[in-house]
Amino acid sequence: MESLCAANTTFALELLTKLCEKKSGQNVFFSPFSISSALSMVLLGSRGGTEAQIRKVALDVPVLSLNNAQDAHNGYQSLLSEINDPNTKYILRTANRLYGEKTFEFLASFIESSQKSYHAGLEQMDFLHAWEDARKQINGWVEERTEGEAVFSAVCFLEVHQCS
Template sequence: MNPLLEANGTFALNLLKILGEDSSKNVLCSPMSISSALAMVFMGAKGTTASQMMQALSLDKCSANGGRDIHQGFQSLLTEVNKTGTQYLLRTANRLFAEKTCDILASFKDSCHKFYEAEMEELDFKGAPEPSRQHINTWVAKKTEDKITELLSSGSVNSSTLLLLVNAIYFKGKWKKQFNKEDTQEMPFKVTKNEEKPVQMMFKKSTFKMAYVEEISTTILLLPYVGNELNMIIMLPDEHVELKMVEKEITYKKFIEWTRLDKMEEEEVEVFLPKFKLEENYDMKDVLCKLGMTDAFVEDRADFSGIASKEGLFLSKVIHKSFVEVNEEGTEAAAATAANIGLRCMVPYFCANRPFLFFIQHSKTHGIVFCGRFSSP
C-alpha cells in the first residue's frame, strides 16, 4: 500500500472520529484537502513541531528522504485529482497568509509553489486586519465558484495574527445513474430510536456494487459518478446497530479491504437515499491538538524556522470549510480479512433512512476526497 495514501486515509478516519464525537451531529470534511494544506506548513517546521505534525498527519511511514517523498507524493496526488478534462469539477484552494513584517524565506515560497501550487501571500494583519480578512474571503469565494463566501468570520483576524492557513474545497459531480426527480418523496428518517424527521428520499432501481461486512453488520453501497473517476461509498449499519460502533471499528486498512471493487458484487437493488446539503466550518486547532500537534499553535514553542527567519512565528489559525449537496443529478460539494466480507441473501434494497457514513473517493488513487456522517436532516 502506498505509504502516503495510508497516511492520508488514517488521518481521514481520525478526523471523522474526532469531529464526530457528538454522535447527533452531521460531519463533513475533506481530509485530502486538510492534509495537503498542513503538509505545506510541515515543510517549514523543525524539531518537536515537525515531529508532532508528522504524528498528527500519520506521516511517520513516509518520512524517508528527509520528507521529500511526502511532498513529491502530495504533488502527484494533487496533480491527479485536480487534473483538467474530467467529467467532474473539483477545486481546492490552499494558501498561507503571513504578516508582512515576517521575513518569509524564498526557499519556502518556492517549495509551496512547486509541490502544492500554492502561493504564500503577505498581508498587513497588524495595521489592517479587517481588510486582510475580506481579501482572504474574496479569494476563497473565487476559488470555490462562490460556494464558500465567508470562510473567516468577523473578528477572526486581528493585529496579533501572524500566520494563517486557509483551505477550502469545492466538488460537483453527476451520478453515472441519475435518480429520477418524479420518484423522490417524503419519508421518515430515524435520527434516533425515538426520533424521526422527514426527508426528501430519492429512489433508484438499478445495478450497483454492494457488499455486506458481517464484522460490523453493515451494508456498503458504491455509487459511481459519471466517468468512474470518483465514487460515493455509503456505509449503512443494520437497524439494530449504532453508527458509533462502526466508527470505532473502522481503520484505513479495513476500509480499503471492505471497499475493494473485486470483493463487491453487482446486484440489482432498490436504493433509497435522502437528498441532503451539508456545510461545515471548522477551526481545526482543537482537533489537531487532540492528534498531538500542540506546539505549532504556541508562540514560544513553535519552530517554523523553515518558513521565516523571524523567531516567534506560530500558527494562529487553521480554518477548514467544506460544502456538499447530494441530489437526484449528483453531488455538489465544496473536503478485515476476506472471510469477513460476503454477501448475505439480502432483500435487494438499500434504504438509508437512518444515520450513515459517506466517503467520496478518487478511484485511481483511492484518496478520500470527502468523508462525513449524515445523522440528522
C-alpha cells in the same frame, strides 16, 4: 502516492472518530485532505524546535509520519496535479494559498517549494493592523476560486510560532 492516500485515509478515520466523540449525534463536516495538506505545508516550512514539535505530533498524523517528509510533499505534488488536471472528464479543483504577516520574512526556497508541491502561492498581508481587510481579501480569493460557491464570514488561521 499510494502511501500518501493510505496515510490520509488513516488520518481521516482517526480524526472522524475524535470529532464524533465530541459531537455525538450531530453531523460532522471536515476535509481531511485540506487539514493534512495544511499541516504538511507547515512541516515544509519548519526548522529546528518547530520541526521537532511537528514530528513529535506526527505520530498522531500518519500523513506527516511517512518515511520521509519529502515523500509526503512529492505525493501531494502528484495528487494535486492529477486532481487539477484540466483534461479530465470531471471538474474537481483544489485551492491552496498561504497568507503570511507582511512583517515576517519567508525563505524563497519555502515559497518555491510550497508552489511546486502544494500549488500554494504566498501573499503577505497586514494581519496586525488591517485584519478585517485581510479577511475580506481572503474571502474574495476563495469566492473567485470556488466560482462563488463558498464564502465564509470568518477565516481560519493556522498560527505557527517559533518554539525554542
